[in-house]
Amino acid sequence: MGQLNNAGIVLLQGELSATLKALNSPYFYFRTLIREGLVGNLTAAVLTANILKAGYPAPAVVNVQNPRQVGRMGFFKVGLCTVNDVQTFEALRNNYLTFSQKCGSMVIGGQLPSRAPEKFLEAFPGANIFVGECEGSMGKVLESVERGIRDVVWEAAPVDIFSDYLLPVRGNRRIVWPVELGRGCKRACPYCPLPPSMRRVRERDSEQVVEEIESLKNILFVDPNLMAYSYEYLYKIFYFIAKHKKTWGGEGVIVDALRLPSDLFDLMFRTCIGFMVGVEDPELYSLHQGKFDGRLLPTKHGYVRVYSFILGHPEQKVRHFRRMLDLVRSNSLTAVFHIYSPFCGTPDYEKAKRNGMLLNSDPAHFNRRQVAVRGSMAPVRAKELFMRVRRKAFTLSGTLQEAMRILRDSDHYTLAFFRVVLLLGLRLIPFRIKKSKHWYKK
Numbered sequence: 001m002g003q004l005n006n007a008g009i010v011l012l013q014g015e016l017s018a019t020l021k022a023l024n025s026p027y028f029y030f031r032t033l034i035r036e037g038l039v040g041n042l043t044a045a046v047l048t049a050n051i052l053k054a055g056y057p058a059p060a061v062v063n064v065q066n067p068r069q070v071g072r073m074g075f076f077k078v079g080l081c082t083v084n085d086v087q088t089f090e091a092l093r094n095n096y097l098t099f100s101q102k103c104g105s106m107v108i109g110g111q112l113p114s115r116a117p118e119k120f121l122e123a124f125p126g127a128n129i130f131v132g133e134c135e136g137s138m139g140k141v142l143e144s145v146e147r148g149i150r151d152v153v154w155e156a157a158p159v160d161i162f163s164d165y166l167l168p169v170r171g172n173r174r175i176v177w178p179v180e181l182g183r184g185c186k187r188a189c190p191y192c193p194l195p196p197s198m199r200r201v202r203e204r205d206s207e208q209v210v211e212e213i214e215s216l217k218n219i220l221f222v223d224p225n226l227m228a229y230s231y232e233y234l235y236k237i238f239y240f241i242a243k244h245k246k247t248w249g250g251e252g253v254i255v256d257a258l259r260l261p262s263d264l265f266d267l268m269f270r271t272c273i274g275f276m277v278g279v280e281d282p283e284l285y286s287l288h289q290g291k292f293d294g295r296l297l298p299t300k301h302g303y304v305r306v307y308s309f310i311l312g313h314p315e316q317k318v319r320h321f322r323r324m325l326d327l328v329r330s331n332s333l334t335a336v337f338h339i340y341s342p343f344c345g346t347p348d349y350e351k352a353k354r355n356g357m358l359l360n361s362d363p364a365h366f367n368r369r370q371v372a373v374r375g376s377m378a379p380v381r382a383k384e385l386f387m388r389v390r391r392k393a394f395t396l397s398g399t400l401q402e403a404m405r406i407l408r409d410s411d412h413y414t415l416a417f418f419r420v421v422l423l424l425g426l427r428l429i430p431f432r433i434k435k436s437k438h439w440y441k442k
Contacts, residue, residue: 009051009059009142010073011044012081012099014088042178042222043082045168047134053166054139065091070098078145079103083110083120086343086367093123093364100126105145107154109134112363114195116345117153119363125151132156132197133183135164161202167212176218181209181237185225187253191310191342191349194224201228206236213241218273219248225278227256231264238268247415251276251308258295265298270411274304274422276336296331302409304402304422305334311389312339312382314357314375321385325392332398334426337390338368339383348373394427 044061051059059080062069065087079099083089089112092099100106109130113120117129128150130141137156144154161183170177184201185194213219219241226234241248254277260268269275277297297305311324328335342348343366352358357374359365366372371379371386403420410416 008057008076009078009080010076010103011047011059011061012064012079012092013041013044013061014063014065014083014085014091042168042180043084045170046166047080047082047138048169049166050134050138051142052169054142056142058169064088064095064099070095073098073102075102077104078142079106081106081108081110083108083112086112086364089123090364090367096124105148105150107141107145111193111195111198112343114197115193115343116363119344121151121153123363127151129153130156131195133159133161135159135161135166156197162205165204165208167208176220177216178220178222179209179213179216180204181221181223181226181233182229183223184228185253186228187225187255190347190351191340193343193346195345203229203233206233209237210240213237213246214244217246219246221248221250223250225252225256226250227252227260231261234264234268238264238271242267242271245271247271247273247418249274251278253277254279254295254297254307257297266301269298269301269303271415272301272303273415273418274306276306276308278308296333299405300409302406302411302416302419304406304419304426306426307333307335308338309335310338310340311386312341312371312375314340314352314373316382317376318385321389325389328389328393329395329398332395332401333393334402334423335393336426337386337393339371339386341366341368341370341372399423399427 041061048058051057060074060076062073064070064081079102081088081092081099083092088110092108106124106127107130108120108124108127109132113129114131117131120127120129128141128145129152130137131153133156136159137154141154144152182201182203184199185192186201188199223229248271250272252275257275257277275297299305307328309324309328311321324337327333342352344361344363349358349366352373353361359372359374359379371382375382377385402423406419406423407416410419
């Protein structure tokens with residue numbers, strides 16, 4: 001059983017994940033309302049459940065990207081931080097002096113530390129780095145912190161989430177709650193920061209999932225690839241969602257989404273608000289040639305299709321950016337764009353490092369908004385082309401066409417309303433991007 005003093009534990013969490021940001025359209029809603037008022041924090045809920053199981057008191061939660069919360073933060077025995085994106089890493093590093101002064105000990109875990117623990121030991125002196133998933137190891141880590149152990153890398157014990165998964169401790173009432181059906185992804189994209197230890201596909205107990213979502217109306221599945229799970233498992237979950245008239249959002253890989261049986265596809269997407277589909281997979285989208293074979297997700301049922309594209313691969317030329325822009329505009333696609341940015345420790349990062357192609361080794365540079373790898377064109381030029389594609393991707397006629405499709409194909413007006421709001425929020429993103437002085441010219 002844990003002891004600790006009255007100061008207890010604080011969870012230092014980042015803001016919403018990339019998927020959640022896209023599917024809940026923070027550019028359309030008030031930022032604070034979405035980030036802290038409408039959507040629950042699954043990571044904090046899961047960590048709280050495991051901390052309580054280990055016999056320690058419930059932790060406080062501080063958003064590391066919220067200056068007001070950081071400034072008002074009190075003193076704690078232990079600070080636990082989960083880093084799953086570069087923005088959280090940068091915010092944690094910028095405020096690390098404050099956190100190290102207000103926390104007796106620091107433990108940093110998550111996807112990025114699990115992928116490149118040596119980088120985190122270097123960036124956060126005095127902190128312990130946690131590699132892997134927290135279930136089964138939380139108690140031992142906290143006990144080691146109490147003994148004053150520092151600057152070590154903890155390898156988590158293997159987790160069987162079918163039998164060991166604890167239902168998250170959900171706090172205040174939220175409109176949307178993130179849920180995970182399982183963990184892992186059967187795709188092995190060489191630039192993806194998901195570490196090998198977390199990549200194996202595992203499914204939760206379907207009965208436990210049903211118990212968890214029974215009281216939730218709007219669900220955001222945070223699994224990196226929903227279609228990685230067995231069809232039988234998906235049938236059980238989404239039959240329950242359809243029967244009880246719940247709505248959901250999530251993401252997957254287009255290769256797997258296109259292979260869904262038609263009846264399962266209909267069952268899932270009839271209640272879907274928005275679905276982000278990655279087309280970075282080599283089977284459909286070649287980073288080397290910038291080509292897409294044209295197979296798109298079916299438009300029936302009125303859900304918002306959000307395509308995720310990667311631009312700026314070292315071998316891409318100007319014509320590849322043109323093709324991408326033509327593809328999106330000609331098909332009226334709703335899309336998000338990222339710059340090719342293999343995170344530290346990934347196979348593509350190590351390859352670029354060996355070939356002397358890295359422009360910067362700072363982990364904060366690999367945020368999918370900056371050119372990180374030297375390629376066939378100057379980095380400034382590649383960034384200008386990327387910004388042009390983002391800004392010019394959506395047309396007014398294409399937006400109206402998509403809105404009419406949603407209104408026509410949705411089962412009821414309430415679902416259609418939320419879908420249209422999401423659509424407009426995503427398509428308003430480019431208008432927030434400042435114009436560059438050096439625009440690409442045909």
